[in-house]
Amino acid sequence: MENEGIRWLTVGGQKNVATLNLVKGDSVYGEKLVYQDGDEYRLWDPFRSKLAGSLKKGLKKMPIREGTKVLYLGASTGTTVSHVSDIVGNTGIVFAVEPSARVVRELIENVASKRRNVVPINEDARRPQTYFSVFGKVDVVYCDIAQPDQTEIAMLNCDKYLKEGGIMLLVVKTQSIDVTRDPSAVVSQEAKKLEKAGFRIEQILNLEPFDKDHAMIYCVK
Amino acid sequence: MAAANTGDEIASRSKGISVILLELGVASFGQDDGLIASKKFDKPIQSYRLVKSGAMSEDIRPFVERLRPLGIVKVNDASLAAVLRNSGITISLMSEEQQKSIQDTKPSQIVKAGFAKNEQEAMLALRDFAIELSSSRVKEASERLDLHITKSINALDELDKIINTVGTRMREWYGLHFPELDNLVQSLVAYAEIVSRSGMRQNITKETLEAAGMQDKKSDVILDAARRSKGGDITPENLAIIQRLADQVIAQSDLRRILSDHIETTMESVAPNVKELLTAAVGARLIAKAGSLTRLAVLPASTIQVLGAEKALFRALKTGSRPPKHGLLFQHPLIHSAPKWQRGKIARAVASKVAIAARIDYYRHNGTDASISEKLNSRLAEIREKYKEPVPEKERDRKYREHAQRQGSFGRPGQDRGSENRFRRDKKKGRKRFGKRRH
Numbered sequence: 001m002e003n004e005g006i007r008w009l010t011v012g013g014q015k016n017v018a019t020l021n022l023v024k025g026d027s028v029y030g031e032k033l034v035y036q037d038g039d040e041y042r043l044w045d046p047f048r049s050k051l052a053g054s055l056k057k058g059l060k061k062m063p064i065r066e067g068t069k070v071l072y073l074g075a076s077t078g079t080t081v082s083h084v085s086d087i088v089g090n091t092g093i094v095f096a097v098e099p100s101a102r103v104v105r106e107l108i109e110n111v112a113s114k115r116r117n118v119v120p121i122n123e124d125a126r127r128p129q130t131y132f133s134v135f136g137k138v139d140v141v142y143c144d145i146a147q148p149d150q151t152e153i154a155m156l157n158c159d160k161y162l163k164e165g166g167i168m169l170l171v172v173k174t175q176s177i178d179v180t181r182d183p184s185a186v187v188s189q190e191a192k193k194l195e196k197a198g199f200r201i202e203q204i205l206n207l208e209p210f211d212k213d214h215a216m217i218y219c220v221k
Numbered sequence: 222m223a224a225a226n227t228g229d230e231i232a233s234r235s236k237g238i239s240v241i242l243l244e245l246g247v248a249s250f251g252q253d254d255g256l257i258a259s260k261k262f263d264k265p266i267q268s269y270r271l272v273k274s275g276a277m278s279e280d281i282r283p284f285v286e287r288l289r290p291l292g293i294v295k296v297n298d299a300s301l302a303a304v305l306r307n308s309g310i311t312i313s314l315m316s317e318e319q320q321k322s323i324q325d326t327k328p329s330q331i332v333k334a335g336f337a338k339n340e341q342e343a344m345l346a347l348r349d350f351a352i353e354l355s356s357s358r359v360k361e362a363s364e365r366l367d368l369h370i371t372k373s374i375n376a377l378d379e380l381d382k383i384i385n386t387v388g389t390r391m392r393e394w395y396g397l398h399f400p401e402l403d404n405l406v407q408s409l410v411a412y413a414e415i416v417s418r419s420g421m422r423q424n425i426t427k428e429t430l431e432a433a434g435m436q437d438k439k440s441d442v443i444l445d446a447a448r449r450s451k452g453g454d455i456t457p458e459n460l461a462i463i464q465r466l467a468d469q470v471i472a473q474s475d476l477r478r479i480l481s482d483h484i485e486t487t488m489e490s491v492a493p494n495v496k497e498l499l500t501a502a503v504g505a506r507l508i509a510k511a512g513s514l515t516r517l518a519v520l521p522a523s524t525i526q527v528l529g530a531e532k533a534l535f536r537a538l539k540t541g542s543r544p545p546k547h548g549l550l551f552q553h554p555l556i557h558s559a560p561k562w563q564r565g566k567i568a569r570a571v572a573s574k575v576a577i578a579a580r581i582d583y584y585r586h587n588g589t590d591a592s593i594s595e596k597l598n599s600r601l602a603e604i605r606e607k608y609k610e611p612v613p614e615k616e617r618d619r620k621y622r623e624h625a626q627r628q629g630s631f632g633r634p635g636q637d638r639g640s641e642n643r644f645r646r647d648k649k650k651g652r653k654r655f656g657k658r659r660h
Contacts, residue, residue: 093344101362104355112352119348122355132244132269133351135327135344160321180538 003065005087006055007041009034017044017052019086023114028082042086046210049080050144050171053210059218060203063140063167067091071138071161073125073154074145077103078111078118084142085115093117095134099124125153128160137163144171148178151190155197162221168199171207172215183213194219238291239315240305241323241330242298244269244350247281248334249288257291259334260284266353275303285310297323366491367514373484374505380477384470388413391466398422398455401446410474411435413467415443420460422447493589494578498571498597503552507575510549518583525579526550526572543621550575555601562611563604570600 009018011034018034018041025040027033032043046053055062064070066089075081075096085094096111096118098104104122112120123130125145141162143154154170162168172190174183191201199219207214237252248259260281262268268278277285285308288294293311296302297320305312315323323330328343337343362368388409395412396403399422406412414433419425425447430440455463481502488501492514495504510528511517517525527534529548537544546565550572551557559567574597581590612620 101359105359105363108352108356108359112355116345116348119351120355121351122358132354133347134324135347136325179535 003062003087005066005089006062007036009036009041009043011043017046017055018042019044019083022086022089022117026114028110029077029079042083044083049083050207050211050214050216051080051083051142051169053207054169054205054216056210057205057207057216059205059216061218063169063218064088064142068140069136069138070094071134071141071157072096073141073143073157074098075103075107075120076144077106080142080144081107081118082111082115085111085118088117090117093119095119095121095131095138097121097123097125097131125157128157134161137161137166139163139166141166141168143168144173146173146176148176150176151193155194155199158199158221164221166221168217168219168221170194170217170219172217174213174215183215187215187217191217237295238288238293239295239297240288240301240312241334242272242296242301243327243331243334243336244347245331245336246334247272247284247301248330248336249284249291249294250333254333256333256335258284258287259336261334261336265350266357269350269354272298272304273300275300277304277308295319365513366487367508370484370487370491370505371509371513373480373487374502374509377477377480377484377502378506380473380480384409384473384477387466387473388470391416391463391470394459394463394466396452398452398460399447399450400452401450402443405439405443405446406435409470413470413474416467417464417471420464421455422450422452492579492582494582494593495575497589497594498575498578499550499553503549506549506552514579514583517579520576520579522569522573522576525575526568560611563608566604566608567601570597570604 005020007018007020009016011032021033021040021042025033027042029048031045034041034043044052044055046056051064064084064087066087068088069092070084070088072081072084072094075098078096081094081096088094094117096107098107098120099122101122104120107120112118119133121131121133123132125143138161141154141158143150143157145153147153150173151170154168158166158168170190172187174181174186177186177190187204191204194201194217199221201217201219203216203218205216205218207216238249238257240247240249245265246259246261249257251257260283262278263280268280271278272281285305288305288310289308293313294305295315296305296312297315299314302312302314327347328337328340331337331343331346332340337346392403392409392412395416402412402415402422406415411434415425415430415435418433419429425444427440427444430443435443484505485496485501488496488504492504492508495507495517498504499507507525507528508514508517511520511525520528527545527548528550530545531548533545534548536542547556547568550568551564553571555571556564556567574593578590578593581587581593
């Protein structure tokens with residue numbers, strides 16, 4: 001994968017994803033720091049981050065690279081956000097949207113206050129018009145929210161903020177959408193919704209064994 | 222900026238002056254995009270939030286006055302539009318396209334308004350603004366009283382567990398020395414008081430028992446039992462530890478009382494109607510389960526009815542077994558003391574009133590409304606009258622099956638589950654999962 005920020009490191013006989021640490025010496029959520037060729041990398045746990053899980057499961061192209069502008073829905077405490085921030089570097093920017101005040105507190109403390117490329121937005125992703133401090137169109141929308149109407153919410157955000165030809169990474173949480181149905185049926189139903197709305201689906205990944213009943217959809221606006 | 226569709230055409234033809242709300246201030250531009258006036262907020266967070274809530278912020282009043290002679294202006298933000306309209310300025314809201322194009326070029330707008338030297342600086346200012354605004358919201362959210370109720374009731378439940386565990390251990394341990402006391406004193410706290418005050422059973426006296434709150438008659442029985450006890454002797458070291466445990470039980474029970482009083486008073490001020498219906502403890506647990514009073518106030522009664530019974534509910538949804546009748550609400554004396562066949566109906570009645578009570582508490586904040594409990598009581602009387610006798614099981618199942626058929630597949634059309642399936646309660650349907658399960 002020709003991406004400056006991401007590296008595959010072999011630690012303890014295992015191949016791991018890692019990102020070039022933007023804030024030297026800082027471990028955000030207790031992840032290991034690894035030094036290689038004079039650079040400091042942060043190991044990226046695929047069990048904790050669905051994006052790392054997708055990379056390990058063979059995501060064809062990694063749309064997030066240096067300088068990318070990302071709208072991140074469902075930032076939570078910023079585990080994945082911190083790695084995305086590593087990758088986009090100082091020329092890129094991450095708008096991190098999270099509705100819950102409790103976790104925004106940690107997002108600000110652990111991630112946003114130390115990383116100049118992270119903009120925390122404490123708003124509900126259902127109302128993209130209320131976001132503050134967002135400017136311009138973004139290159140990538142990353143959506144990881146546990147709501148039954150998550151796909152609709154993601155599309156609403158893409159409509160407002162994603163540029164033409166931009167990419168959306170959508171984490172499909174089948175258990176949040178419908179617990180009673182077969183997970184693969186839920187995924188294909190959500191994929192159909194996207195296609196109907198004009199998205200071109202490039203890849204659908206099943207995130208087992210890192211997250212069960214989760215899928216990652218890679219699509220282009 | 223391209224002036225676009227119908228409604229705005231009039232406005233753009235009149236003068237073409239636009240007023241823009243930015244995070245750092247307000248600015249107005251002429252038709253040629255030249256800056257007419259701008260005002261940087263003195264305190265961006267307060268002013269921005271004020272304007273966003275549709276109220277005038279004092280620091281932009283002179284700016285607004287300058288707009289007055291300009292005639293109709295186009296505004297990019299609905300809240301700012303409301304503020305200007307209230308100050309008597311004629312406005313038209315920009316089209317969505319125009320709003321988007323302003324949003325797209327926000328850093329350059331900030332530079333043009335004179336709020337930053339260059340775009341780089343503008344972006345940094347926007348980021349600082351975002352952090353500060355989010356922080357102030359976090360602070361506000363942490364001050365909300367219903368969150369404190371959640372923490373209080375959770376602490377109460379945990380304290381109960383601690384008191385029980387430590388108390389039982391103390392009882393068992395002291396029981397080696399004085400086994401007869403276990404049957405004579407039921408209350409944990411009273412038992413702890415005796416152990417703490419007296420120590421060895423030989424040292425138990427009328428005075429220490431009295432200080433521990435024992436009645437005269439009871440004291441005699443205990444003293445008699447102590448003299449004839451079959452318990453073994455105990456070393457001072459062991460006794461000292463047991464007494465420390467007893468002190469813990471007493472101290473924790475004290476804290477529990479304070480906490481429970483505190484929940485009572487906080488519930489009275491935050492959610493008096495919910496408290497009236499459910500008692501403070503059950504009401505507080507319901508708020509904790511819902512997440513906050515805000516959430517409880519928007520939940521439907523049907524959800525409130527089964528809050529706390531999620532496991533049973535999702536099992537019902539998956540396998541088609543009977544849905545739960547009540548969750549947390551079961552703790553309400555009205556429900557758990559009612560005959561079994563009435564509980565579901567009572568739970569439904571209570572839940573629907575709780576939904577209304579929570580809304581009154583959250584939106585009206587105006588003391589208790591007596592009509593809620595009146596209506597609930599008349600409904601309860603109706604249930605008790607109409608369903609005096611239990612419905613025979615066979616007939617009940619038949620009714621349920623008919624109901625299920627009428628409803629289709631549990632309100633989920635398109636899923637073939639077959640209504641007879643829902644009675645095979647124990648036989649779980651195997652679910653196909655996608656991918657191979659490795660764990």
